[in-house]
Amino acid sequence: MSASTSESVPPIAAGKKIIVIGAGIAGLSFALSLCKQWPTSTGHEFPSVTIYERDTKEARTGREGYSLSIRSDGLSGGMQVLHRLNLLERILRASISFAGNGSFNLWNTTWESVLVRVYLGNGTTDECDILIAADGASSKIRTQLRPADRLTFSGVVCIGATSRFDSAEAIPRPVNRDWGAVLGGGGVGLFVSPVDSRSALWCVSYTTDQPREKMRHPLSEDQVKFLLTEALERGNHFSEPFQTLVRATDPTTLMVFNAMDKQPFRHDSTASPGMSSIIYIGDSNHAMSAFAGNGANMALLDGWDLAEQLCGTDSLAAALRAYDEKSIPRSKTAIRWSRWVISMMHATGWKLFLYTLLFKAVMLLMRWRK
Known part of the structure; x- marks a missing residue:
């Protein structure tokens, strides 16, 4: 089989059951991107997608105190993904820059500008063909299956x-x-x-x-x-x-x-069948410190790029290789950037x-x- 699909060769995700652990930006980006990019004209069966999220709406209390920076520069590209998902206008209407016409700035200490401007919690279990780990920097899945792959202070x-x-x-x-x-x-x-x-x-x-x-x-x-x-x-x-x-x-x-933060890792397509079907996206693969200002962008891009490969490739190994080739270089660059920002600040x-x-x-x- 070739890496790319045709009308007679179904995408690797066709008819599969996919579980997404984590309803954060990475997990939701993947699910929406899969819907957006699925080749409906071929008649191949759309996969079953189930998303599990740990926190209830009420559990948000105490989780504030941070911001999300969605950008459109060459490294980030979060706004481009939102545009492809037809969500950009809705996000802009809720953003700081749209509501108040503000912008990013750097100040000195007197505020003069330097710039001019799975097991489930209820005791049941679920099974799937592909598991997407999108459960954040402190990923429980990564902790269990890759215990040596830890966060770095x-x-x-x-x-x-x-x-x-x-x-x-x-x-x-x-x-x-x-x-x-x-x-x-x-x-x-x-x-x-x-x-x-x-x-x-x-x-x-x-x-x-x-x-x-x-x-x-x-x-x-x-x-x-x-x-x-x-x-x-x-x-x-x-x-x-x-x-x-x-x-x-x-x-x-x-x-x-x-x-x-945490450096990204490549997916091992030669691992056992169960392990090779687990895919890490967003912070679960490449955790970003708050100083990166890029975690949300990387999550959006991961979701889009993984969905693209699962929609257009008939081999999981080929899909993972192509996904890693996009995700790993940009996330490494973003982590280096965050370390530079720490030094500067x-x-x-x-x-x-x-x-x-x-x-x-x-x-x-x-x-x-x-």
């Missing part, structure tokens, strides 16, 4: 939360419309972003040799007070509105987490000076080209 601990305000006018500038990083914090990083008309998030980060115990809701009153005090002390290089953001923190969103002395000059030179060049 990137040397940064983060304290972050979402701040609530009475009205849109109460959100302090420039966080009422722009998002980005604050440079020059004496080795401490700060990321801020609007969330909606009455909320904004902040995240203070610092470098250390060892990861810290993770903390999230529910926290005691003393724990909340301790973390907010620590955030203010670590961020004492930053002027207002940092202090206002911290004082307005919603305690149910306060958390401490470690910046972790926590720079001091001459390194900070050089980074600042670099950004200003880039913006001058962009202006000149216009």
Whole structure:
């Protein structure tokens, strides 16, 4: 058989049962992409797709305090995938840049811009022909089947939360419309972003040799007070509105987490039949730290590219090889980028000076080209 399919040769996924573990961006991207790309004109049977998700809607409490960056540059390509899925306009209407005409920025500590702008939990079991592991950076499937393939601490601990305000006018500038990083914090990083008309998030980060115990809701009153005090002390290089953001923190969103990442791995088509039918996408394969700003884009691309191969290839081994050839290089690049961002955000002395000059030179060049 050839790698590509024809009307007489069904795609490898035809008539199969596929289970997707995780209803996050990667898992949903795959399912939607499979529907979008399936060759309906050939008459081959569409696979049965079941998605399992651990968390209920109510379990979202305490999981806020982060943002998703969907971009269209050469590495990221998340917006292109959303366009192919006919979802781009809906996503844009809900985005920060659409609602408030804001943009990414880099500030110094006084907020002057550096830039110009399976076993199931209920006791039952399920079976499938292909299992898609899309259950995130702390993937239970990867932990069980690839125990040596662990997350790596990137040397940064983060304290972050979402701040609530009475009205849109109460959100302090420039966080009422722009998002980005604050440079020059004496080795401490700060990321801020609007969330909606009455909320904004902040995240203070610092470098250390060892990861810290993770903390999230529910926290005691003393724990909340301790973390907010620590955030203010670590961020004492930053002027207002940092202090206002911290004082307005919603305690149910306060958390401490470690910046972790993980290099991607290739799928082994020579493994036993059961193992070779397990496919890892998104963070379950190549975990991105929050500093990558690319995790959502990589998840969207993984979902689209895997669906493309399962729709257009009659060999699972060939489909996995083609998928890996696309997914692995871009995710490695994104992880390298995240490590560079960590270095930049926590720079001091001459390194900070050089980074600042670099950004200003880039913006001058962009202006000149216009």
